Amino acid sequence: MTPTPLTAWIEGVGFIAPGLPDWASACAVFCEKTALTAAASILPVPSILPPAERRRASRVVKLALAIGLEAAAHAEADISTLATVFSASGADGHNCHALCEQLASDDRQISPTRFHNSVHNAAAGYWGIATKAMAPCQVICAYDASFGAGLLDALGQVVIDQQITLLMAYDSEYPEPLYSKRNVPDCGGVALLLTPEKTARSQARITVSPTSATADTMTNPELEKLRTRIPALRSLPLLQKLARGEAGIICLDYLPPMQLNVDLQPC
């Protein structure tokens, strides 16, 4: 069969990384208008959640909600209608640590909230409660390849199901002793609102295809460190070109030897 190109238009972007609290501040650094200053990631309080869920919202939930809402607002999209793809290299690391610690103790009576927060789709569940979105919601993990995996399924929904889809790729840290085994340093993530048709709000068109080429890297060593240490930020070479309004083909890390070529054409 003739393959259908995996093409979508980007209408909105959400972004959080250490020292980069939103997409506008990331754009300023990508365009070399400001320098990247070392700082911990800032996670906004998810005011969209009802009070009970807001109290239970962990760092990873705050992160996913913040980037998703930023991208949707950027695109002026109706969040209650969006299909969503959540992709993360792990779930809530702090919650996982607390559960494992208690299950290794004499008192194994874990809290029900800890248990339901342990599922990989906790952020997706909170998103649904917050937005009332009943559209399909996919929750993916591919370890360091999680951004590419999420992008592939989001494009599948856009191209095959002709569905406007919000991709949220994000990662959060584990505390010790798991941190020594998996050293994601802080929270970071990107959200892309992807549409099947070009609209007045479209910023760029992307077409993704497999390749065995070597992934692009960031010339700024601090940004390169973020790219390699926070899996969702394997997207940085694409985001930098998008911020600069440049056209071109970017190779992103996925599952070596399979990498993803992204043909980016600004609108």
Place this chain on the structure above:
Amino acid sequence: MNPLLLSSYTATTSLGHGLDALLAGLREGRSGLQPCAFETVRLDTWIGEVAAVDAEKLPKSLARYDCRNNRLAQLGLEADGFAGRVRAAIARYGKSRVGVFLGTSTSGILQTELAYRQRDPASGALPDDFVYRTTHNFFSLTEFTRDYFGLEGPAMAISTACSSSAKVFAVAARQLASGLIDAAIVGGVDSLCLTTLYGFASLQLTSPTPCRPYDIARDGISVGEGAAFALLERAPDKPPAGSILLLGTGESSDAYHMSAPHPEGLGAKMAMAAALRSAHLNAADIDYINLHGTATPANDAAEGKAVAALFADQVPCSSTKGATGHTLGAAGAVEAIVCALALQHDLLPGSPNTENLDPTIPLQYLTQSRSGKVRHALSNSFGFGGSNCSLVLGVTQ
């Protein structure tokens, strides 16, 4: 959607290893549940444990993946000649043209639970031989399977709690439709661990007896484990008679509560309706429904309302969790394979342990297995966080 062929499939549950054991168990109305004696777990509940999981030895080159979940995965892959059929497909299409899409809710978390008992008393460090990436991480099962077959194509884990391995069929179908791949290994594996056993107990969702789906006295789930796989390929124009096809997928979100279903089953109804639309079928075309039917009071009441709203009491239906236990992230795939067996053998599976049906749920519920013509079957899977997925399968005449 364009129909996809399940060119090979297999399932391993507490009823036994492979399809023959599952089919015989379903026909005889047998339950694989036993009082919980797993590891050091002390809970008054029953579980569906797969025999001889820990006797499974991974190949030396894949030793880093060694954990209960991947042992169960290998046991499942090697049943019914499934691995051989996968290798034949790889030879046909190439190692970059076969994708891997697998569901799990807890992956190899048991490995981390055990490692936390062996922390260094001074530093608190985890033992040196504990490898997070290839055991605990949600991707471990998928990466193990990809490496087991030496594949170089797309792969991802889907983890939406108890709908995980139903949703993999939808994900794989999109990539097959786009032409990125020519075949997909789909399925799910979840294995017993302390997190889920103590976790469901903390929510007071585990039953002290073998679970009784749709019974008036139902009082919770029996946690199970399982491994189920299918090889999906684009269906030829005229598949041979007796071919099992994936005809439709439907997904929705409850947007209601983290660990309780929408009381009217609204999300469930949307997922079933979407699956029927995707299959270009009407409710009257469905001959059997494999219910999610966890045997919690809330799930069965909500699902019952949703199914009754779409199908009234016209379609024979049952939950097979009284036979296998709730295999959590593997349930979607296990029960898709139950539907495949129902289609292939004209079997309407019953519901072991269910004795007195809940009279407030107006469904044509099967307590006993019997034969009956099955041309199209629908399978429901719902998960924490309000994640719903329904699949429609059919058999060519």
